[in-house]
Amino acid sequence: MKNYRIFSIMIIILSFFTVTTLGKKKLKRYLPATLVMSLIVILESIIAKKRVWWWFYEKLHPKVQGELPLIFGPFFIGSLIILKATYGKFLRYFLLNTVIHLLFVGPIITLLKRFGISSLVCINRTQLFLLFFTKSMMMYITQMVIDRIKGEGPASDDRNNDAQLQ
Numbered sequence: 001m002k003n004y005r006i007f008s009i010m011i012i013i014l015s016f017f018t019v020t021t022l023g024k025k026k027l028k029r030y031l032p033a034t035l036v037m038s039l040i041v042i043l044e045s046i047i048a049k050k051r052v053w054w055w056f057y058e059k060l061h062p063k064v065q066g067e068l069p070l071i072f073g074p075f076f077i078g079s080l081i082i083l084k085a086t087y088g089k090f091l092r093y094f095l096l097n098t099v100i101h102l103l104f105v106g107p108i109i110t111l112l113k114r115f116g117i118s119s120l121v122c123i124n125r126t127q128l129f130l131l132f133f134t135k136s137m138m139m140y141i142t143q144m145v146i147d148r149i150k151g152e153g154p155a156s157d158d159r160n161n162d163a164q165l166q
Contacts, residue, residue, distance in 0.1 A: 004058035004059075004060075004117065005058075005060055007069075007117075008058075008060050008069035008073075009060075009069070011069050011070070011073045011074065012069055012072055012073040014073070015072075015073035015074050015076070015077040015078075016073075016077060018077055018081065019077060019080070021081070022080055022081065022084055026080075026084045027080065029152070030079075030080050030083040030084060030087070030143065031080070032142075032146050033079075033083065033139055033142040033143040033146055034076060034079045034080050034083065034139070036139075036142050037079060037135060037138065037139045037142065038071060038072070038075065038076050038079075040135065040138065041071050041075060041135065042065075042068075042071060044131075044135075045065050045067050045068075045071070046065075048123075049065065051122060052121045052122050053120070053121060053122050053123040053128075054067075054118055054119065054120050054121055054123060054128075055118060055119055055121050056117065056118040057116050057117060057118065057119075058116070058117060066117075066118060067118070078100070079139060082096060082097065082100075083139070083143060087140070087143060088153075090140070093136075093140055097132075097133070097136040098133070101129050101132040101133060101136070102129065104128075104132065105125040105126075105128050105129045105132070106125070109125065109128075
């Protein structure tokens with residue numbers, strides 16, 4: 001892609017504009033699980049580079065992984081938004097993640113390849129979908145563990161709101 005650097009920076013900036021919709025309390029609640037998963041995704045991308053699961057043709061900088069704009073942009077912010085919208089409602093979480101993953105491994109992968117940004121090499125779309133699905137389940141479980149440690153539950157915000165109304 002001719003303007004990959006501009007595209008990468010814009011995708012990160014546009015993603016971060018949506019953080020304002022979360023609210024400070026929700027951001028603090030879901031940030032730890034999202035950070036853990038972002039670190040796991042970064043480690044995954046290191047493994048993917050060694051095993052050539054996918055290839056990024058363009059990078060922001062020669063020493064920076066090509067997928068970092070996607071990790072720190074749509075993945076990071078999207079994870080926060082999905083947790084806010086669906087946490088405590090597992091079926092909704094499961095369905096939303098399934099739709100998003102299918103969109104990514106379908107048309108988005110096709111567009112990334114068409115624009116010369118990246119392509120799959122030693123991993124196919126089904127394997128990538130299963131990898132995404134596994135990470136989404138890990139993130140949900142991570143949030144459950146964090147809530148248990150903090151003494152919160154998935155519906156604790158609802159209980160707190162009900163108590164404030166009375």
